[in-house]
Amino acid sequence: MRRLSCSAFSACSLQFLQNHRILSNGSPKCQRIRVFCHCSESSFPEMSPGPLSLYRAMVNKGKLQYDRYQERVASELEGLLIKLGEYEKDMQEYHIKLSQWEKRREEERHRLLMQEAELKQQGDLLQTVKRHRSGLVNKFILRSVPFFGEGAEPGVGKMVSYLNREKKLDSLVGRRPIAPAAPKGLYLYGSVGSGKTMLMDMFYNATMGIVKHRRRFHFHEAMLEIHEQMHKHWKKQVSDKSSLSGAFSWIDSLPFDTKIKEWLVGEETYQQEAHSNYILPAVADRFLVDRNAGQGGASILCFDEIQTVDVFAVVALSGIVSRLLSTGTVLVATSNRAPTDLNQDGMQKEIFLRFVAELEDHCRNILVGSEIDYRRLLASKTCDKEHYFWPLDRHSYDEFERMWHNVTMQYGGRITSTSIPIMFGRTLEVPESCNGVSRFTFDYLCGRPVGAADYIAIANNFHTVFISDIPMMSMRIRDKARRFITLVDELYNHHCCLFCSAAASVDDLFQGKDEGTLFDLESFQFETETEGGKLRRDVLLAGNVGENAVTPNKIVSLLSGQEEMFAFRRAVSRLIEMQTPFYLYGVRPFFEGKFRVLCVQANQLYVQGMSAILQGYSFSKLKTLILAGGL
Numbered sequence: 001m002r003r004l005s006c007s008a009f010s011a012c013s014l015q016f017l018q019n020h021r022i023l024s025n026g027s028p029k030c031q032r033i034r035v036f037c038h039c040s041e042s043s044f045p046e047m048s049p050g051p052l053s054l055y056r057a058m059v060n061k062g063k064l065q066y067d068r069y070q071e072r073v074a075s076e077l078e079g080l081l082i083k084l085g086e087y088e089k090d091m092q093e094y095h096i097k098l099s100q101w102e103k104r105r106e107e108e109r110h111r112l113l114m115q116e117a118e119l120k121q122q123g124d125l126l127q128t129v130k131r132h133r134s135g136l137v138n139k140f141i142l143r144s145v146p147f148f149g150e151g152a153e154p155g156v157g158k159m160v161s162y163l164n165r166e167k168k169l170d171s172l173v174g175r176r177p178i179a180p181a182a183p184k185g186l187y188l189y190g191s192v193g194s195g196k197t198m199l200m201d202m203f204y205n206a207t208m209g210i211v212k213h214r215r216r217f218h219f220h221e222a223m224l225e226i227h228e229q230m231h232k233h234w235k236k237q238v239s240d241k242s243s244l245s246g247a248f249s250w251i252d253s254l255p256f257d258t259k260i261k262e263w264l265v266g267e268e269t270y271q272q273e274a275h276s277n278y279i280l281p282a283v284a285d286r287f288l289v290d291r292n293a294g295q296g297g298a299s300i301l302c303f304d305e306i307q308t309v310d311v312f313a314v315v316a317l318s319g320i321v322s323r324l325l326s327t328g329t330v331l332v333a334t335s336n337r338a339p340t341d342l343n344q345d346g347m348q349k350e351i352f353l354r355f356v357a358e359l360e361d362h363c364r365n366i367l368v369g370s371e372i373d374y375r376r377l378l379a380s381k382t383c384d385k386e387h388y389f390w391p392l393d394r395h396s397y398d399e400f401e402r403m404w405h406n407v408t409m410q411y412g413g414r415i416t417s418t419s420i421p422i423m424f425g426r427t428l429e430v431p432e433s434c435n436g437v438s439r440f441t442f443d444y445l446c447g448r449p450v451g452a453a454d455y456i457a458i459a460n461n462f463h464t465v466f467i468s469d470i471p472m473m474s475m476r477i478r479d480k481a482r483r484f485i486t487l488v489d490e491l492y493n494h495h496c497c498l499f500c501s502a503a504a505s506v507d508d509l510f511q512g513k514d515e516g517t518l519f520d521l522e523s524f525q526f527e528t529e530t531e532g533g534k535l536r537r538d539v540l541l542a543g544n545v546g547e548n549a550v551t552p553n554k555i556v557s558l559l560s561g562q563e564e565m566f567a568f569r570r571a572v573s574r575l576i577e578m579q580t581p582f583y584l585y586g587v588r589p590f591f592e593g594k595f596r597v598l599c600v601q602a603n604q605l606y607v608q609g610m611s612a613i614l615q616g617y618s619f620s621k622l623k624t625l626i627l628a629g630g631l
Contacts, residue, residue, distance in 0.1 A: 051202040052078035069369045070195045076186055076366060077203040077332070083183035084330065085210055088298040090180035091328065095296035097177045105173045112165055113267060114254075121260050158270045182298075185331040187306075187359060189338050190368035192570040196334040197304050199368070203332060204302045211330075212297030213288045218493050219305045220452035220486060226316050228423060229283040280319030287320065288329060299324075303333040305489075307342065314348045318355035325362040336566045338365060387579050389501045392469065400501040404439060404466055407499075411435035420461045422453050430458075439466040446483040455487045459494035463587055470502035473510050473568075481510065485571045492574045497587040506575045510568040 049057070055074040058064040188196045204216050217225070251264050288299040301324060308314045325331060335342065339359045343352045387403075389396040408415060415434050419427040428450070432439040438458065445455075445467065458465060473481040491498050502509060577583050 050078045050081050050206050051199060054202050054206070055199070067195065069190075069367070070199060073186075073188060073195075073199045073366055073368055074202070076364070077199060080183060080186060080330070080332070081203060081206055081210070084207065084298060084300065087180065087183055087330070088211055091298040092296050094177060094179050099296075101173065101177055105169055108169055108172050109165065112168060113264065116165075117254070117256055117260050117264055120263060121256055158266065161267070162270055162274060179328050182325075182328045182330055182362070185300075185333070185363040187331075187333050187335070187339060187363040187365045188368055189335045189365065192336065192566075193573045194368045196368050200302050200304065200332055200334055204300075207300055211300045213299035214302075215288050215300075216302040217304065218489070219303070219307055220490060221456065221493075222303065223313065223316065224423070224453050224456065225287070226283060226320060229286055230279055231424065233279055233282050233286075280316065281323045284320045284323035285327075287324065298328070298330065300330045300332065303331065306333050306335040307337075308347065308352065311347050314343060314352050314355070318351050318358075322355060322358045325358050331359075331363055333363070336570070338367075387497070387499045388506060388575070389499075390503065390505055392501060392503045396501050400466070400468060400499065403499055407437055407464060407466075408434040411437055420457050422457050426453075428454050428457060430462075433462065436462055437464040437466070438462040439468070441468050442470045442480075442484070445487055446480045450483065452486050452490065455490040456494075458487075459490045459496050462496065464497040464499070465491060466499045468501045470500055470509070472504045472508065482567070485567045488571045488574055492578060495583075495587065497584060498575075498578050500575075506572055509575075510572065 052071070052074040055064065055071060059066045064070075188200060190196055201216070204214070207214055248265050248268050251261050251268075254261065254264070256264070288301060301321075303321075306317070308317065321331065339356045342356070343349070389400045389403075411434050413434065415432050418430045418433050420430060421427055430438050430440075431444065438461075445458075467487075470484070471477075473484065488498075504511070
């Protein structure tokens with residue numbers, strides 16, 4: 001499932017299911033989209049309002065607090081949306097021309113190949129004559145025959161033969177049609193809770209019906225998709241190599257000798273390999289295509305929380321995003337940092353600088369400069385933090401167990417262990433679960449080599465997650481801390497309900513004083529051996545990441561902890577928002593089949609204003625209604 005509006009003020013969002021908006025596109029285990037719409041129930045038109053008009057409407061209705069930085073970004077996004085309409089038309093026309101050009105070029109290539117084969121067969125016939133006749137005249141005739149000997153020309157190998165053929169095709173068919181200039185995208189950066197994701201998602205929702213090919217990714221989901229697409233591409237290459245003879249069966253019917261047919265197979269094989277050697281561009285070409293929408297048209301990528309946490313992320317992001325931008329994709333991205341500050345640790349500097357140059361050429365950088373954390377602001381008005389129990393004493397333990405009992409009883413009370421699929425055939429054991437509710441200890445989820453794929457699987461399979469015994473986290477155990485942050489990110493992105501028992505309050509959770517240097521190098525993204533195998537190493541090699549490029553000692557010295565502090569602040573902000581009643585509106589089981597009722601009720605509450613909400617629905621009452629399915 002994909003959360004389309006995990007915003008800084010997403011607690012004021014309404015959720016609905018639209019099963020007809022399926023963006024499978026190879027995305028792992030994404031069967032449905034849950035959309036968090038910032039409109040009231042009465043405003044669900046075919047075309048969503050633009051970001052600026054929607055933002056101002058929400059401010060006027062009291063759903064958002066006015067922020068001049070947010071309004072400026074909304075205005076920029078509105079302008080981009082207007083440009084996209086014309087760009088979509090231009091790209092439709094361009095792809096029609098491109099398709100015609102490619103068809104004609106392939107026809108001409110086939111014709112040239114047949115000419116070369118005929119001339120080569122003539123050369124072989126002359127060689128036969130040579131065995132029976134000698135003399136200067138025969139030698140002169142042989143030298144005058146073009147495309148004699150190995151390859152299409154005397155002494156020319158397959159590569160040069162291929163390049164010469166491409167040059168001839170350029171002169172016969174003309175150069176590739178020039179794509180229309182893409183409008184510049186936007187790169188939004190700023191502090192946590194400032195509204196970057198909310199604004200990006202307003203824009204993304206508004207592109208429905210305007211742009212044909214569109215995707216929205218969070219960083220973790222994108223990395224997993226890249227890895228899975230790499231795996232599929234590699235398997236396809238292996239399969240294609242094993243079935244090349246079948247792919248070129250049409251050659252068998254040609255009126256040529258066996259030797260000439262073998263030459264043709266070799267030329268066609270080289271042609272295919274020349275276009276399939278680079279794995280990241282191949283993955284990028286499959287990244288955005290909506291197979292239900294057909295070919296052609298513009299494409300847009302909304303990328304939430306761009307970051308460069310390790311060497312793989314630098315290489316993969318550079319290859320994928322650069323390819324997409326060079327082929328006309330419009331990028332709207334969010335991050336805590338400006339592009340030039342993404343890689344302060346200097347990993348793969350040359351590749352990173354090329355990546356930044358691509359971003360600056362194709363995107364405008366805009367600071368969302370508000371220092372207000374709107375998640376925290378909302379929570380201060382509406383939240384009693386009754387899903388977060390601390391410290392780890394007897395009282396917290398009893399309250400946590402009571403809540404576990406109450407919630408599981410709502411779902412039959414039968415607690416079992418189960419296993420859920422992850423990816424590449426791997427599974428994760430879930431010690432305790434009950435019809436969409438699961439329970440884990442902190443060490444079970446964060447003290448072992450598990451990663452984003454595991455956490456996404458948990459979020460996809462369970463609407464409510466209990467996590468017990470969360471310790472205070474410091475730099476000494478930042479491997480566990482990073483895993484916990486990733487876990488919170490995925491539960492938040494999938495809008496799951498989270499119950500915690502912890503050693504400290506949310507604000508103090510990442511304030512441990514033990515500043516040791518323990519660091520798990522495999523805690524970044526693909527932490528399991530299955531996910532971090534051959535393909536990941538291949539991409540690192542493709543990015544010229546040698547064995548001596550980054551060593552454990554270098555990594556530890558490079559990472560000062562500043563990246564972790566950014567992530568810690570984001571996790572705290574999200575943990576706070578996840579306690580608010582409006583966030584709980586979006587928890588999965590209470591919306592399915594109840595969309596209209598909830599939208600009407602929520603809209604009425606908004607119209608009455610925040611004070612009426614607090615008077616009529618205390619946090620405890622809202623929580624009781626939600627857990628009981630009363631909404």
